[in-house]
Amino acid sequence: DWTMAAFREEAKEKIREQVGSSKVICGLSGGVDSSVAAVLLHEAIGDQLTCIFVDHGLLRKHEAEEVVSMFRNHYNIPLVHVDVSDLFISALEGVADPEAKRKTIGKLFIDVFEAEAKKIGGADFLAQGTLYPDVIESVSFAGGPSVTIKSHHNVGGLPDRMNMKLVEPLRELFKDEVRALGRTLGLPESFVGRHPFPGPGLAIRCPGGVTREKLEILRNADAIYLDEIRKAGLYDAIWQAFAVLLPVQTVGVMGDGRTYDFVCALRAVTSVDGMTADFYPFDMAFLGRAATRIINEVKGINRVVYDVTSKPPGTIEWE
Ligand code: XMP
Numbered sequence: 001d002w003t004m005a006a007f008r009e010e011a012k013e014k015i016r017e018q019v020g021s022s023k024v025i026c027g028l029s030g031g032v033d034s035s036v037a038a039v040l041l042h043e044a045i046g047d048q049l050t051c052i053f054v055d056h057g058l059l060r061k062h063e064a065e066e067v068v069s070m071f072r073n074h075y076n077i078p079l080v081h082v083d084v085s086d087l088f089i090s091a092l093e094g095v096a097d098p099e100a101k102r103k104t105i106g107k108l109f110i111d112v113f114e115a116e117a118k119k120i121g122g123a124d125f126l127a128q129g130t131l132y133p134d135v136i137e138s139v140s141f142a143g144g145p146s147v148t149i150k151s152h153h154n155v156g157g158l159p160d161r162m163n164m165k166l167v168e169p170l171r172e173l174f175k176d177e178v179r180a181l182g183r184t185l186g187l188p189e190s191f192v193g194r195h196p197f198p199g200p201g202l203a204i205r206c207p208g209g210v211t212r213e214k215l216e217i218l219r220n221a222d223a224i225y226l227d228e229i230r231k232a233g234l235y236d237a238i239w240q241a242f243a244v245l246l247p248v249q250t251v252g253v254m255g256d257g258r259t260y261d262f263v264c265a266l267r268a269v270t271s272v273d274g275m276t277a278d279f280y281p282f283d284m285a286f287l288g289r290a291a292t293r294i295i296n297e298v299k300g301i302n303r304v305v306y307d308v309t310s311k312p313p314g315t316i317e318w319e
Pocket residue numbers: 102150151152153154155156157196197198199200240274275311314315316317318319
């Protein structure tokens with residue numbers, strides 16, 4: 001792609017201008033944006049870059065292994081894998097408000113980045129895969145209009161007290177452009193085509209309080225749902241699909257016993273940039289299959305519902 005080839009060279013030049021000979025830390029989330037940012041930065045500044053993959057315990061099934069192996073084995077980009085799930089999950093205990101979750105997570109991300117920066121002798125810059133829609137929609141951070149829908153910055157609402165300066169090479173791009181850039185950079189199609197995943201991860205897909213047990217239930221349901229979507233050949237037709245674990249228990253019957261378990265909501269939308277979205281019109285047979293598997297295979301869920309809300313008035317995520 002000609003436009004992206006030109007963008008790639010310009011962006012690398014800008015990165016070099018901004019950071020000079022300083023060290024840069026890049027927060028990798030496993031998503032397309034941060035991966036593309038990391039590969040671009042690595043081309044621009046080589047060893048000045050250290051990528052930090054923060055496993056906050058809010059990732060999807062097998063996500064950590066996939067990201068780490070792709071970066072270490074495929075790209076040979078130095079990667080620090082920090083497992084801080086205890087830290088994040090205990091900090092989130094009792095935090096039910098969506099914005100409070102983002103603030104808690106954003107603050108811990110910075111703590112982790114600062115600690116990792118110290119370990120490599122200091123870094124002046126923190127790089128992120130922030131996109132243009134993130135900039136417009138997280139107005140509280142960018143200081144734009146007065147209504148904040150969600151402070152969804154890439155790491156979920158960054159605190160003001162951060163010492164490092166931000167490097168955001170994708171700030172002017174939309175998702176489809178980032179994907180084109182990723183292809184230009186040689187990222188595998190399986191990675192470039194991944195559905196977006198929010199920085200605060202599964203925490204914002206567990207409305208109400210987050211616990212290890214709930215996260216595990218959600219992770220399993222989500223994996224089955226995505227597996228069914230792939231099997232049906234629908235993954236690429238959908239912008240984003242995921243399960244949400246509702247803080248509601250309902251009565252059911254399994255075998256000859258009564259159950260009293262959680263409700264799982266399934267979400268799938270089509271979109272071009274995430275700013276507006278339509279719910280995906282699955283056929284009922286598909287939904288029935290996914291629901292049956294989730295209820296049979298995931299202990300803790302006995303009811304599945306499908307979300308038919310578009311954006312607006314809904315948002316894509318439930319929190
Ligand atoms: P909403 O839910 O606002 O989401 O319609 C639009 C897109 O943004 C993602 N999202 C986030 N990404 N941090 C992120 O990095 C966040 O706090 C956050 N909240 C929402 C969402 O997954 C969708 O792709």
